[in-house]
Amino acid sequence: MPSGMVGTTPEVNTSVEALSTWTAWAYLAAGAAICAGCIWLIPMTTIVAYCEAMTITPDAPTETRSIDGIPLTPKDVTTIGFEDLAPRATVEAERLHRKQRLAGALRIFGRLGFGEGVAGHITVRDPEFPDHFWVNPLGLSFRHMKVSDLILVNHHGEVVYGKHSVNRAAYVLHAAVHTARPDAIAAAHAHSVYGKAFSSLGIKLDALTQDSCAFYENNVVIADHGGAVVFEEAAGRDFAEAFGNNRAAIHQNHGHFTVGASVDEAVFWFVCFERCAQAQLAAMAAGTPKHIPHESAVYTRENAGNAMTGWMHFQPLWQEICATDPELFN
Numbered sequence: 001m002p003s004g005m006v007g008t009t010p011e012v013n014t015s016v017e018a019l020s021t022w023t024a025w026a027y028l029a030a031g032a033a034i035c036a037g038c039i040w041l042i043p044m045t046t047i048v049a050y051c052e053a054m055t056i057t058p059d060a061p062t063e064t065r066s067i068d069g070i071p072l073t074p075k076d077v078t079t080i081g082f083e084d085l086a087p088r089a090t091v092e093a094e095r096l097h098r099k100q101r102l103a104g105a106l107r108i109f110g111r112l113g114f115g116e117g118v119a120g121h122i123t124v125r126d127p128e129f130p131d132h133f134w135v136n137p138l139g140l141s142f143r144h145m146k147v148s149d150l151i152l153v154n155h156h157g158e159v160v161y162g163k164h165s166v167n168r169a170a171y172v173l174h175a176a177v178h179t180a181r182p183d184a185i186a187a188a189h190a191h192s193v194y195g196k197a198f199s200s201l202g203i204k205l206d207a208l209t210q211d212s213c214a215f216y217e218n219n220v221v222i223a224d225h226g227g228a229v230v231f232e233e234a235a236g237r238d239f240a241e242a243f244g245n246n247r248a249a250i251h252q253n254h255g256h257f258t259v260g261a262s263v264d265e266a267v268f269w270f271v272c273f274e275r276c277a278q279a280q281l282a283a284m285a286a287g288t289p290k291h292i293p294h295e296s297a298v299y300t301r302e303n304a305g306n307a308m309t310g311w312m313h314f315q316p317l318w319q320e321i322c323a324t325d326p327e328l329f330n
C-alpha cells in the first residue's frame with residue numbers, strides 16, 4: 001500500500017478485508033434475489049470480478065513503515081507529571097511544593113462545589129516539622145485560596161505561621177489523624193453533598209464499580225460523635241482510633257475524610273469517594289446493585305486503586321487549576 005494511505009496495520013486491513021468481502025457477497029445475494037424473477041442476469045464473471053476488487057489484501061509487516069518520516073518503532077516515553085515525583089533538593093523547596101498543591105487542591109474543592117460556608121479543610125504536614133501541618137484559614141473561600149493565605153498549625157492547635165485563625169474542628173480531627181497515622185502526609189474533608197448524604201446511612205461504601213474498589217476493605221464508618229461538631233481533643237482521638245489504617249472514613253451524619261501520602265493522593269481519594277457515594281446512592285435508588293466479587297475487587301484495588309494511581313488521577317485536576325487560576329501561586 002502506498003505511504004500516506006490510512007490503515008496500514010495488518011490488523012486494520014484484515015478487518016477491512018473481512019468487511020469488504022462480506023459487503024460484496026451481501027450485494028451478490030441481494031442481486032441474485034432481485035434478479036431471480038427478472039429476464040436479465042448479471043454475468044457471474046462480473047460478480048466475481050467485483051468481489052475480488054472489493055477485497056483488500058493486508059500489507060505484510062515491513063521495517064520501513066513510518067508516519068511523517070518517523071519510523072513506527074518502539075520509543076522511550078515518559079509519563080506526564082512524573083517529573084514532580086522526584087525529591088525536591090531542599091526542605092524549603094519541598095515545603096513550597098506542598099503548599100502550592102494545597103492551595104490548588106482547595107481551589108479544586110471550590111470548583112467542584114464542595115464549599116459549605118466555612119466548613120471543610122485540607123491539611124499537609126510540614127516536611128521539616130512533621131508535627132505541624134499547613135491548612136486553609138477559617139473563613140476564606142476555597143476558590144480564592146493562595147499559597148500566602150495558608151497557615152501553619154502545631155499539634156496544640158496554635159497558629160504558628162500566618163495571620164488568620166484555624167477551624168477548630170480541622171485542628172481536632174486532622175491533628176489526631178496525623179498523630180495516629182505517620183503515613184498520612186495529607187488529609188482531606190469537606191461537607192460535599194453526596195458524602196454527607198451517604199454518611200447518614202451508616203453503611204460502608206461497597207465495591208459496585210471499578211473506581212469504588214480503591215476503597216474496598218479500605219473504608220470505615222465512624223458513628224461516635226458523628227452528629228455533633230467535634231471540638232474536643234478527646235473526641236478527635238476517638239475519631240483517629242476508629243479511622244484505623246483505612247484510606248477513607250465516613251463520619252456518620254457528617255461526611256467523609258480521606259488520607260494519602262501526598263496532597264495529590266488524599267484529595268483525589270476525596271473526590272473519588274464523593275463520586276462513588278453518588279453512584280452507590282443512585283444504584284441503590286434504582287434497584288439492587290450487584291457487588292464486584294471479592295477477588296476482583298482486591299485485584300482492582302491493588303492494581304488500579306493503589307497510592308500511585310491516586311496520585312496520578314489528581315494530575316489532570318492540577319493541570320486544569322494551574323491553567324485557569326495561576327494566582328494560586330501568589
Ligand SMILES: [Zn+2]
Nearest residue numbers: 119120190191
Ligand atoms: Zn466537617
